[in-house]
Amino acid sequence: AKWVSRSMVTAGKRAYYENTNGVPKEGDGRVTHVGVKAGEMANRIVSVGSLSRAKCFAALLEAAEPVISSPRGFTTFTGMYEGSRVSVVATGMGAPMMDFLVREARAVVEGPMVVCRLGTCGAVELAPGTVVANTPGSVWIARNPGPGPAYPVSAPVKPDPRLARDLADRLSARVAVVEALNASTDSFYSSQGRIDPNFDDRNHDFIDHLPPEVVSMDMESFQLLFLASIAAEPVYAASAAIVCADRISGTVITAEDLHDCEAKCGPAVLAAVAHYPLAEPPEAPGHPHPDHEPSPVRIPPLLRAVIPIRDGHSAREDFSARFFFSPVPGEDEPRRRAFPLQSKLTRRRGATRHFTRAAPSSSPHAP
Secondary structure, three states: OOOOOHHHHOOOOOOOOEOOOOOOEOOOOOEOOOOOOOOOOOOEEEEEOOHHHHHHHHOOOEOOOOOEEOOOOOEEEEEEEOOEEEEEEEOOOOHHHHHHHHHHHHHHOOOOEEEEEEEEEEEOOOOOOOEEEOOOOEEEEOOOOOOOOOOOEOOOEOOOHHHHHHHHHHHHOOOOEEEOEEEEEOOOOHHHOOOOOOOOOOOOOOHHHOOOOEEEEEOOHHHHHHHHHHOOOOEEEEEEEEEEEEOOOOOEOOHHHHHHHHHHHHHHHHHHHHOOOOOOOOOOOOOOOOOOOOOOOOOOHHHHOOOOOOOOOOOOOOHHHHOOEOOOOOOOOOOOOOOOOOOHHHHHOOOOOOOEEEOHHHOOOOO
16 A cells, blocks of 8 residues: 555645654654754753753853744753853653653754753752752652552663763762762652642652652653663763752752752753763763663662562552562563561661762862
8 A cells, every 4th residue: 555645635735744653843854842953953962841941051052043942842042062062952841851852852963962951859858959960870650550559660770871970070069969869750749759639649658668779759860861771873861950849858949049059050061961072982881772682780689679469459558569660671580579668767867878979079070
């Protein structure tokens, strides 16, 4: 059978977009959602959630090019920073928006790409205004609407080590930085443990039972790092986020402190992206090609734990049954053992905290 495009069957009218089974583009080659075409997006990209943060960072660019705004909520600023062409993109919130950005940028950008995210996050026992650099990577937590655990947690995916190291060092020269594992979630509410009495989210003690390695929660970083890890052509990615709220104490950052922290972080993130050596091979390639088998991800024993649902217990009846960790890649069977669930009090006293604090005074990138 001969395939015909929609434009061919609408009596000469132009289709809304073309290539619906690939990466959709408009007639002029502009990707449908991000709204850029070849030549309009740099190989070096800084992704932020809010438009105000994007404008703050974009003000640091020289030789600014025309701003591109798409009707789907993306705004792209492009210019020069310390000798490199960089794009700053206001991406919005959530994994789907990050998915649009990385895939559609990849579709119109030639050659290797560098993508850094500087977002905001909630944190576990960290002061608002601290920046969490996700040097260990991110896991994914999403509500499971069917039978089985309600909040399965994926294995972690890691950033590009060279980019992540440089990003953390540059940030620590300007702000307080903690390097720790992140959890990206499918919801700001249910899968981050916020209590909404209007819905049966079954998450009343979610924060208590987060894996102790997880220190921050957002909705975008995992998707960025995961897509970078499976890209056919190199995408070097790293992420960090400003803590807006401590989920244990309930303390929330002020608007003034948030904007001040954004202004301090901007030069560090832009410099990390601008100075990444795209012409050199990566320190430790994390981009498996489809033609060969990737090596198994090395995960700490705690992250290999799986809690099976016991017969006769529903997820609603037994909270511990709602959490499990996915099998380690390369292992046929998950390692089943009891996950050491701890109370909020004992866990928050620091017995099993797994993160490192960067010392600002030791960084070679002090302004």
